[in-house]
Amino acid sequence: MIIxxxxxxxxxxxxxxxxNLAAIFSRNxxxxxxxxxxxxxxxxxxxxxxxxxxxxxxxxxxxxxxxxEINQIAKGxxxxxxxxxxxxxxxARSAIMASDLILIPVQPSPYxxxxxxxxxxxxxxxxxxxxxxxxxxxxxxxxxxxxxxRDVREALEVYSVPxxxxxxxxxxxxxxxxxxxxxxxxxxxxxxxxxEIKAVVKExxxxxx
Ligand SMILES: Nc1ncnc2c1ncn2[C@@H]1O[C@H](COP(=O)(O)OP(=O)(O)OP(=O)(O)O)[C@@H](O)[C@H]1O
Ligand SMILES: [Mg+2]
Numbered sequence: 189m190i191i192x193x194x195x196x197x198x199x200x201x202x203x204x205x206x207x208n209l210a211a212i213f214s215r216n217x218x219x220x221x222x223x224x225x226x227x228x229x230x231x232x233x234x235x236x237x238x239x240x241x242x243x244x245x246x247x248x249x250x251x252x253x254x255x256x257e258i259n260q261i262a263k264g265x266x267x268x269x270x271x272x273x274x275x276x277x278x279x280a281r282s283a284i285m286a287s288d289l290i291l292i293p294v295q296p297s298p299y300x301x302x303x304x305x306x307x308x309x310x311x312x313x314x315x316x317x318x319x320x321x322x323x324x325x326x327x328x329x330x331x332x333x334x335x336x337x338r339d340v341r342e343a344l345e346v347y348s349v350p351x352x353x354x355x356x357x358x359x360x361x362x363x364x365x366x367x368x369x370x371x372x373x374x375x376x377x378x379x380x381x382x383x384e385i386k387a388v389v390k391e392x393x394x395x396x397x
Pocket of ligand 2: 204
């Protein structure tokens with residue numbers, strides 16, 4: 189299973205979601221590879237900040253050739269997660285063509301909702317060649333008990349892509365764990381943040397059935 193985490197907008201939580209999903213999959217016993225397709229190398233930096241044994245492998249591949257190499261690279265892994273960069277269109281296209289499932293993190297802000305237009309266009313373009321491609325929005329940095337937090341799902345209905353029921357709340361543990369090269373489940377297995385990521389994993393499984 190190849191999961192591309194994409195959004196042309198910067199700072200929406202692509203790397204955060206990629207790392208934390210990878211951690212839950214590997215904790216569940218799967219062999220997981222995280223491909224850092226971002227020339228900024230944020231996931232590689234995350235791995236470098238880590239003192240403990242790695243939970244999963246992280247490699248850098250910031251090239252628009254991922255779709256050509258993915259079959260070779262994915263050999264021996266149950267899950268490959270591609271953390272994509274913002275803005276770079278040829279890389280996004282390559283990551284989309286390499287993936288079975290696209291997750292689009294989106295923040296509950298009108299700017300994010302409008303900006304999602306770009307990635308949806310790329311996905312629709314890819315669907316011409318890849319009819320089995322699946323995609324979904326994952327709402328990230330939801331602020332509890334706010335109107336925008338509730339309305340975002342409705343606002344996203346203008347797009348042809350569904351939104352996951354599971355969403356991720358704005359929580360400081362996401363940034364704190366990243367600073368130590370850890371996933372939230374390693375900092376606190378019972379935290380609400382961990383529960384939210386596990387709920388996203390569960391929904392991925394149901395979505396792919
Ligand atoms: N749910 C969350 N709660 C709190 N902080 C978060 C959350 N999600 C992401 N962040 C923080 O927001 C910042 C941006 O997140 P991240 O780097 O994952 O986004 P990105 O989409 O990968 O950015 P880029 O487009 O630059 O690659 C980081 O500092 C991260 O720790
Ligand atoms: Mg990133």
